[in-house]
Amino acid sequence: MQNRSEKYKVISELDQTDHVFILNGYIPEEDEKKLEEICTRAVPDCVLEFEDAGEDAPVKLRNNAFAQPAESIVTMYSPPSHKDVDPTPIMAFFFYFFFGMMFSDAGYGVLMILATTIALKVFKPDRKMRNNLKLFQYCGVSTVIWGLIFGSIFGDAPAVVYKLFTGSEITMQQLLPWPILDTQKDALTIMILSIGLGLIHVLVGMGCKFYVCIKEKDYAAAFFDTGLWMTMLVGFAILAAGIAAGQTLIYIGAGIAIASAAGLILTQGRGKKNIFARLIGGVASLYDITSYISDLLSYSRLLALGLTTGVMAQVFNMLSTLMGTNVFGIIFMIVIFIVGHAITIGLNALGSYVHTMRLQYVEMFSKFYDGGGKAFEPFSLNSKNFKIKNSNDD
Numbered sequence: 001m002q003n004r005s006e007k008y009k010v011i012s013e014l015d016q017t018d019h020v021f022i023l024n025g026y027i028p029e030e031d032e033k034k035l036e037e038i039c040t041r042a043v044p045d046c047v048l049e050f051e052d053a054g055e056d057a058p059v060k061l062r063n064n065a066f067a068q069p070a071e072s073i074v075t076m077y078s079p080p081s082h083k084d085v086d087p088t089p090i091m092a093f094f095f096y097f098f099f100g101m102m103f104s105d106a107g108y109g110v111l112m113i114l115a116t117t118i119a120l121k122v123f124k125p126d127r128k129m130r131n132n133l134k135l136f137q138y139c140g141v142s143t144v145i146w147g148l149i150f151g152s153i154f155g156d157a158p159a160v161v162y163k164l165f166t167g168s169e170i171t172m173q174q175l176l177p178w179p180i181l182d183t184q185k186d187a188l189t190i191m192i193l194s195i196g197l198g199l200i201h202v203l204v205g206m207g208c209k210f211y212v213c214i215k216e217k218d219y220a221a222a223f224f225d226t227g228l229w230m231t232m233l234v235g236f237a238i239l240a241a242g243i244a245a246g247q248t249l250i251y252i253g254a255g256i257a258i259a260s261a262a263g264l265i266l267t268q269g270r271g272k273k274n275i276f277a278r279l280i281g282g283v284a285s286l287y288d289i290t291s292y293i294s295d296l297l298s299y300s301r302l303l304a305l306g307l308t309t310g311v312m313a314q315v316f317n318m319l320s321t322l323m324g325t326n327v328f329g330i331i332f333m334i335v336i337f338i339v340g341h342a343i344t345i346g347l348n349a350l351g352s353y354v355h356t357m358r359l360q361y362v363e364m365f366s367k368f369y370d371g372g373g374k375a376f377e378p379f380s381l382n383s384k385n386f387k388i389k390n391s392n393d394d
Contacts (some may be wrong), residue, residue: 003381010379026057026376055082058376067092069135072128077361078371083216085208087369091360092138094201098359100142101194102305102352104183105313107154108345109147112140139352150306151180154341155313164321164333183307190303198299199237201359202292205367206230212368224267232260233292261286295363301355309348316340 015022027035032050039046059079061071063086070092080086103109116137120130147153151172159170173180181190206226213222235256242249269281320336323329365371 006379006382025379026053027378028060028376057082059373060376061086061088063088063092065134066138069131069138070095072131072135073357073360075375076357077365077369079373079375081370081373083212084370084373085212085215085368087208087365090204090208091364094204094364095135095356095360096138096142098197098302099139099352099356100144100146101197101302102309102355103139103143103348104146104150104306104309105152105154106144106147107152107157108309108341108349109140109143109145111345112136112143112349116140146306148176148178149181150183150310151176152183152310152313154337155310155317155344157313157317157337160317160321164325183303183310187303187307190306191300194299194302195296196237197302198296198359198363199233201299201364202295202367203230203233205364205369206233209368220267220270224263224270228260228263228267229288229292232257232264232289235260298359298363301359305348305352305355308351309344312344312348313341316344 036048039048059082061074061079063071067089071088073095074080074086074088074091100109116133119125119133120137125133153172156172158175159172162168162170162175173182181193183190206229210222210226210230213219213226235253235258237253238249239253239257242251242253264285265279265282267282268285269278272278272281316336317340319340320333321329323332
């Protein structure tokens with residue numbers, strides 16, 4: 001009944017008489033031949049005309065298996081317009097990367113991989129749900145990697161269990177055969193790493209804007225409005241590195257930043273006729289540096305969420321050992337371990353998901369992405385699942 005309803009809705013929109021109908025619509029270019037073969041086989045004397053879809057046409061995203069699961073994140077924000085570049089491939093990498101850094105526990109990552117793999121194999125979901133599961137599967141892989149970097153496997157569970165049954169103190173660093181970054185002891189190092197990754201993320205977004213401007217042949221906007229800000233941020237990064245590495249980098253970074261600032265002062269007011277108004281507009285444009293600093297500081301959430309995950313896990317590990325190693329203590333430990341880590345997974349997975357999206361939408365997309373497109377939704381037979389709603393339901 002649902003399919004019949006949709007069919008008659010489409011039929012009602014056709015221009016038709018008793019013997020003729022005219023169908024207008026959109027179809028991907030690669031499907032032209034297939035449509036032509038079907039139509040001529042069904043109605044040998046039908047007439048088909050193909051023309052450019054125009055700027056009002058809907059958008060169909062096309063990505064590889066790695067990026068395709070992240071298409072839902074893009075369309076949740078807004079499908080790209082014809083002037084945009086598809087941000088999915090770049091965003092997919094950073095989404096998996098940042099989610100793993102925030103969730104940052106190898107044990108939780110393994111559970112995510114197992115749960116999504118089982119769901120994909122057993123339930124055989126439709127394309128949309130399959131992509132959602134693949135999204136979290138890739139996030140799980142990233143979480144395992146970052147968990148091993150931070151030395152977190154269900155928090156410090158291996159070290160806690162070792163101490164409980166042997167009485168000897170041991171750290172995760174001693175248990176693992178590779179150097180780790182402890183989110184508590186190495187917080188400053190991870191903060192610097194987070195800001196550095198944020199700078200790369202922002203520069204990639206600005207690079208996309210540079211590409212869009214070049215594509216539209218707006219060379220002034222590409223080099224003056226985007227390029228100079230990119231070089232200024234790079235200059236500040238080199239200057240910051242020079243504080244730790246030596247005077248040479250300080251001079252290089254300061255030189256690049258000053259030259260970029262001078263370029264912005266001379267070019268940002270170029271739309272005004274009066275030379276003084278141009279200079280004032282150029283000087284005023286330097287105030288935007290506060291916006292970029294704010295954007296970079298937003299990446300401190302990479303440390304904050306990673307620290308939260310680790311600390312919550314460690315707290316529940318500590319609570320689980322309070323009753324000792326007797327039978328009741330073991331049962332208590334298992335219950336607290338399962339319940340505690342379930343709470344940690346639920347809260348921090350949600351937090352990592354939301355804050356990772358925020359970094360994409362606010363920090364990256366704001367640099368180049370307008371959106372406003374309409375997703376291509378072809379008329380087709382949907383026969384797998386339907387949601388039945390009672391007419392009395394709210």
